[in-house]
Amino acid sequence: MTFPVHAIKSNFPIFTHRPELVYLDNAATSQKPLSVIQTITDFYTKENANVHRGLYELSSRATKRYEEVRKKVISLIGxxxxxxxxxxxxxxxSINIVAYSFLKKKLKAGDKVVxxxxxxxxxxxxxxxxxxESGALLEIIPVNEVGELRLELLDSLLDKRVKLLAIxxxxxxxxxxxxxxxxVFKAHKLKIPVLIDGAQSVGHYPIDVKKLDIDFLAFSAHKMFGPLGTGVLYCKEALAPHVDPHTYGGGSIKNVEFEETEFLDYPHKLEAGTPNIPGVLGLGAAVDYIQQLDIHEAIHHTKNLTISFKDKLKSLGGITLVGQAQNFGSIVSFQVKNIHPHDVSGFLAHANIAVRAGHHCAQPLLESMGVPATVRISFSIYNTMDDVDKTIDAILGVKKFWS
Ligand SMILES: Cc1ncc(COP(=O)(O)O)c(C=O)c1O
Known part of the structure; x- marks a missing residue:
């Protein structure tokens, strides 16, 4: 079956309002389907109330719907x-919470984080x-010239002093x-907890925290068709009692006296104050949206776009691909010979093609690869082969302009 990309694209109102837009900055944030936008608007229009406080219908309904999103999320991540x-x-x-409210109290001078x-x-x-702050050492698994982790070094990096591996x-x-x-398997042999940064994978690739035995999984709703300002920290049950509250206030407590406070269990102890209720409901709608897609077909679609884009790009000549791993997602970083990545992205912007240029919040990586900046293209389910061809034409235009 061919992937219904045009039907999918029509679910995203931005493309109706901006039919010329070729959006290839999905790694920064994805566009939002109408169902997500509508869920947020409906909440403010018809159902606005705070959670966990009121006994009236609107508030109990908001609480129920807010709590139901946790169930949707667990079904997405296994x-x-x-x-x-x-x-x-x-x-x-999410990552800061693990660093400061779980790890910091365990770290001593001479310990390591990998x-x-x-x-x-x-x-x-x-x-x-x-x-x-604690005198511990940060150890780095290097990457090879094609942009894969040098996992042959992992055994020598992991030892009893490592208190967490984050990857x-x-x-x-x-x-x-x-x-x-x-x-995870190698880390667990030494009882080292593992945090997975799922910002670029959750919602786009299957992930099963139980099967993979992941200890912490951090991700953002806005990169998986959900709203900005909402994310998730999954924490394995056995570790949850060891994560302390990171912000203090109402909504996270069992009992408060002037001298002492008894906190609720995970996850409520991390959610002090009024939470981002429409954001969480929007995340729920994003999970619903993802779950009615065939994720394997979606992966196949974005992979086809990525492979076709890379092949066409290479055939232009004067292109350096930064990262050519065997197992890759729908992100392509590259440089055009003698043209600064910002000039490439600026030129593409004139053609209504939204891409990213720079160090992509990974400055040490690019420095270690001897590359100051790249142009980055990232595909999503609503991108088409036409987007690929328009972008290739525009890059050809950039090359001609600067030749
Ligand atoms: C791999 C990865 N980790 C973490 C982040 C940070 O996500 P956020 O800005 O939503 O907190 C990003 C965002 O680009 C990312 O790509």
Missing amino acids: ASNQNTVAFTKGTTE ISAMEHHANLIPWQQVCK THISNVLGTINPIEEI
Whole structure:
């Protein structure tokens, strides 16, 4: 069956309002289907009330719907207990919570945290900072010249002093898909907990936290067709009691006295204050949207676009692909000989083609590969072969303009 890309594209109102738009910055944020937008508008228009507080119908309804989103999320990520899912502002906040409210109290001078060279700053800086504050060491799994992790070094990097391993599922720069099953297996042999940064994978690729035995999974709604400002921190049940509240206030407590506070269990202890209720409901609608797609067909579609784009790009000549891993997602980073990535993206912008140029919040990665910046193209389910061809034509135009 051919992938119903045109029907899918019609679910995203931005393309009706901007028919000329070729949106290829999906790794930064995806567009939103009408069902997600409508869910948020309906909440404010017809159902606005705070959660976990009122006994009146509107408030209990908001609470019920808010809590139901946890069930939707666990079915997406293969968890079995809805109380393993905490709502956060996004991947960045989720990772910071693990760094500061789980790891920091365990870290002593001489301990180690292991990450990889291909991490987004969100999965680097929090570990760098907790390590600095506690005298621990941040160890880096390097990447090879094609942009794959040098996993042959993992055994020598992992030892009893490592208190956490944090790794991205898919690189937001190189598109590399990492073998997280193998990585988690090796870490668990030494009882090292593993955090997976799922910002580029959840909702786009199947992920099963139970099967993969993932300890923490962080991701953002806005990269998987949901709203901005909402994300998830999944935490395995056994570790949940060891995650402390990170923000203090109402909504996260069992009992408060002037001297002491008794907190609720995970996930509620992480959700002090009024949460982003429409954001969470919008995340629920995004999960519903994803679950009515055939994810394998969707992957096949975006992979076809990616392969076709790479082939056509290479045939233009004077192109360097940055990252050519065997197992790759729908992200392509490249450089055009003698033309700065910002000039390429600026030229494409004039042709209504939205792409990203720069270091993509992974400055140390690009430095380690000897590349100051790249142009990044990232495909999603609503992109078409026409988008690929328009972009290739525009890149040809850039090359002619600067020749
Ligand atoms: C791999 C990866 N991790 C983390 C993040 C940070 O996500 P957010 O800005 O939604 O917190 C991003 C965003 O681009 C990302 O691509």
